[in-house]
Amino acid sequence: MDVPGLVRQLSKIVGKKNALTEKADLETYGYDSSIYFHLPQVVVLPESTEQVSQIIKLANAYKVPVVARGGGTSLSGGAVPIQGGIVIATSRMNKVLEVDVINERAIVQPGITNLDLQHELEKYGYFFAPDPASQRASMLGGNIAENAGGMHCVKYGNTRDHITGLEIVLANGDVVYTGEMDQEYQSPDITNLFCGSEGTLGVITKAMVRLTRCQEAVGTLLAVFGSLEDAGNAVSEIIAHGILPASLEIMDDVIVKSLIKYLNVDLPSEGEAVLIVEVACYEIELETQMAEIIKFFEANNALSYRQATEAAERAQLWWARTAINGIFGLLGEAQLVHDPSVPVDKIGRFMSGAAEIGKKYGLIICKTVHAGDGNLHPAIMFNYSVPGQFEAAEKASDEILQLAIDLGGNITGEHGIGLEKIRFMPWQFSATELNFMKRLKLTFDPEQILNPGKIFEMSEP
Numbered sequence: 001m002d003v004p005g006l007v008r009q010l011s012k013i014v015g016k017k018n019a020l021t022e023k024a025d026l027e028t029y030g031y032d033s034s035i036y037f038h039l040p041q042v043v044v045l046p047e048s049t050e051q052v053s054q055i056i057k058l059a060n061a062y063k064v065p066v067v068a069r070g071g072g073t074s075l076s077g078g079a080v081p082i083q084g085g086i087v088i089a090t091s092r093m094n095k096v097l098e099v100d101v102i103n104e105r106a107i108v109q110p111g112i113t114n115l116d117l118q119h120e121l122e123k124y125g126y127f128f129a130p131d132p133a134s135q136r137a138s139m140l141g142g143n144i145a146e147n148a149g150g151m152h153c154v155k156y157g158n159t160r161d162h163i164t165g166l167e168i169v170l171a172n173g174d175v176v177y178t179g180e181m182d183q184e185y186q187s188p189d190i191t192n193l194f195c196g197s198e199g200t201l202g203v204i205t206k207a208m209v210r211l212t213r214c215q216e217a218v219g220t221l222l223a224v225f226g227s228l229e230d231a232g233n234a235v236s237e238i239i240a241h242g243i244l245p246a247s248l249e250i251m252d253d254v255i256v257k258s259l260i261k262y263l264n265v266d267l268p269s270e271g272e273a274v275l276i277v278e279v280a281c282y283e284i285e286l287e288t289q290m291a292e293i294i295k296f297f298e299a300n301n302a303l304s305y306r307q308a309t310e311a312a313e314r315a316q317l318w319w320a321r322t323a324i325n326g327i328f329g330l331l332g333e334a335q336l337v338h339d340p341s342v343p344v345d346k347i348g349r350f351m352s353g354a355a356e357i358g359k360k361y362g363l364i365i366c367k368t369v370h371a372g373d374g375n376l377h378p379a380i381m382f383n384y385s386v387p388g389q390f391e392a393a394e395k396a397s398d399e400i401l402q403l404a405i406d407l408g409g410n411i412t413g414e415h416g417i418g419l420e421k422i423r424f425m426p427w428q429f430s431a432t433e434l435n436f437m438k439r440l441k442l443t444f445d446p447e448q449i450l451n452p453g454k455i456f457e458m459s460e461p
Contacts, residue, residue: 033073067088114139164210338411
């Protein structure tokens with residue numbers, strides 16, 4: 001491939017300073033938040049849909065892969081350019097273009113961080129419901145590509161539930177509009193097809209997002225349980241009795257003690273699990289709902305519980321929850337972080353089973369759960385410097401994901417397949433189902449230039 005010629009052409013599109021080829025730049029964009037790495041040939045930073053379209057048309061001419069990248073927070077290798085080529089970094093496309101309060105919609109570019117979008121919408125009394133723990137860095141385009149959830153998805157749903165239309169650049173460089181972005185919207189639901197497609201079908205350049213009004217009253221409860229099973233059972237009973245909190249989050253004792261030790265967070269140190277429950281409702285409903293939830297704490301052997309009454313205390317609890325990934329580096333040189341989902345009534349069994357797998361291989365496995373929808377985040381700590389430990393972590397990964405499937409769950413809830421879970425796809429899907437997905441990929445991307453090597457193995461085009 002004529003890389004100098006490609007770079008010259010790309011520089012004409014985005015400007016020389018926005019076409020990066022220095023080794024340090026390429027190394028920066030060769031990583032995401034997973035354990036994978038591969039250098040691209042060039043990184044481009046477009047600022048418009050037209051520039052993205054021109055870049056992809058040029059990639060077709062050169063037959064070079066294209067990987068769209070947001071904040072690089074993928075935990076499954078989704079943003080790693082595993083076959084090299086062009087990385088399209090969307091960080092300059094970071095604007096809220098329009099806020100329509102009457103219709104509760106906003107049009108947003110993909111390079112805005114989730115948290116910056118929240119701050120902008122707060123001015124109008126609204127928020128964007130998906131709130132992944134990486135929201136300070138993760139960007140809207142990546143949230144859509146992975147169908148991210150977050151700590152409040154039990155009440156509000158995942159990202160696809162809040163995207164009503166998209167502007168997309170297809171693999172041939174054509175620009176299309178889906179859902180409410182299409183003025184003559186009567187087509188099949190193409191928008192949902194792109195939510196969770198991991199950048200393999202097209203590059204998102206604008207999104208119409210659904211706005212959610214800020215709640216009148218918010219209350220937060222924290223309970224400590226002597227076992228992971230008791231915490232999981234408390235969640236099951238809360239949901240089964242028709243109570244729908246805004247958030248139900250479980251953290252195991254390894255994480256809680258690490259938050260206390262390294263970040264001086266005010267959390268109870270006894271027990272095996274902490275459950276945080278947040279209720280968002282009308283003021284008149286708040287006291288009743290909180291009292292009902294406390295009954296389920298007591299019925300499931302809670303060692304203690306308390307209410308976070310001050311806004312500052314609630315903010316610290318949620319800050320601690322989002323800071324968890326940051327302390328993993330203090331527990332091991334690297335991590336394999338998974339995100340299987342299981343039925344809510346199986347959370348306790350999964351948590352106990354994962355703990356046993358950790359003991360079997362002599363590994364620390366930190367466990368957090370978006371408990372309201374059964375989305376679990378077992379993080380396996382390991383050290384490359386310890387012979388055999390990475391291999392042990394991979395074996396533990398196999399058993400953890402098999403456990404989720406055995407409990408009626410699946411291998412990913414919000415992190416995507418990426419590179420990490422390709423080998424597990426046949427565990428979850430039949431050959432017929434996988435072939436259907438591959439045919440769909442080839443329909444949108446016959447030359448296989450969009451984020452190749454992700455989700456499943458493809459034959460040569």
